[in-house]
Amino acid sequence: MTVKFEKLLDILRAMASVILAYSGGVDSTFLLKAIKESGITSLAVTSHSETMPESEFRAACEIARNIGVTHITIQTAELENSNFSNNPPDRCFYCKDELFGKLKALAAEKGFRHVIDGSNQDDLSDWRPGRQAAAKHGVRSPLIEASFTKAEIREHSRLLGLSTWEKPASPCLSSRFPYGVKITKEGLQRVEKAEEFLKAHGFGELRVRSSGDSARIEINAEKMALFTEKEFRETTVNLMKGLGFRYITLDLEGFRSGNLNT
16 A cells, blocks of 8 residues: 555544544545544544435444444434524534533543544645544544545555545535524435435436525536426426425536535
């Protein structure tokens, strides 16, 4: 493996024991594999709440089993915090504040020296209020400390044989709602069902942006032709209206990650 990967292993070994906030995404899965390779004492923890698609939760649990690490799940209840559910621009701070607070307490209870997350070098140039929560709770980010970019993480993941190496980004379902639009359990569930329907029809990277009774579908431009097929279009409309959406539109600019931040 590369010099940079060896640097990451050295960083982890110096930590001796860690609790990893594990989501099952590209970054945290790569870090979980590195933890396994380092041989240090570890515990991977995945939070389970309405903001995480059930399919993503199940996939995270399966990947952790395949890598062969100790893994547990905990419940988080960010929707009960109005600072989160009212959906301000710094919404992610309150979600991560609860998660990292629970992991910090768990680390103290179980005797782990550090809580870590999968943030990477690219995250430092993006709008990431969760980084403030990490700083508040003393959470370390080994991938940043080893200067790993997203592209490098994907390439190393490929070399390590990780199935996540080309997995699309999958931020929490709350990111589908414009800032200021209240986040509810029901709203999250219908967005999740709408996106699962589209994924089942071969769409990879996608978002169903929700605002009131309107849904805006973002998919990669090369996939848009499928919506010219009458049967698929009608099936989609019927499904979405059955979920409570009144207006269903296709965004002609296509999929853009994080476009609600602009």
